[in-house]
Amino acid sequence: MKRFTIALAAAAAGLAISLGTGVPSAHAARAKVDCDAVMQKLNSGKKAKEVARDLSISTSSVYHWKKKEMADAKAGAKAGNEPAAKPAASPATAKP
Numbered sequence: 887m888k889r890f891t892i893a894l895a896a897a898a899a900g901l902a903i904s905l906g907t908g909v910p911s912a913h914a915a916r917a918k919v920d921c922d923a924v925m926q927k928l929n930s931g932k933k934a935k936e937v938a939r940d941l942s943i944s945t946s947s948v949y950h951w952k953k954k955e956m957a958d959a960k961a962g963a964k965a966g967n968e969p970a971a972k973p974a975a976s977p978a979t980a981k982p
Contacts, residue, residue, distance in 0.1 A: 924943075
């Protein structure tokens with residue numbers, strides 16, 4: 887009985903190892919997302935759901951790239967890499 891239990895445990899361990907190495911992980915199957923394509927579609931007026939459907943990615947990925955792009959733009963503006971927006975002229979200082 888003891889030999890049977892050991893043989894069964896070894897077979898179960900072998901099966902678990904073979905299944906674990908044979909099935910690709912979810913991370914390996916993840917497609918590369920082109921941030922430029924996401925932002926181009928968002929800037930053209932499409933909603934996040936439409937962009938996700940067009941690029942076959944999740945909606946959360948669209949929001950992730952949008953958030954990253956906004957953070958990069960903000961960091962670039964702080965570092966002085968992007969020109970600052972001109973302030974609107976005050977009506978009091980406008981010349982007639």
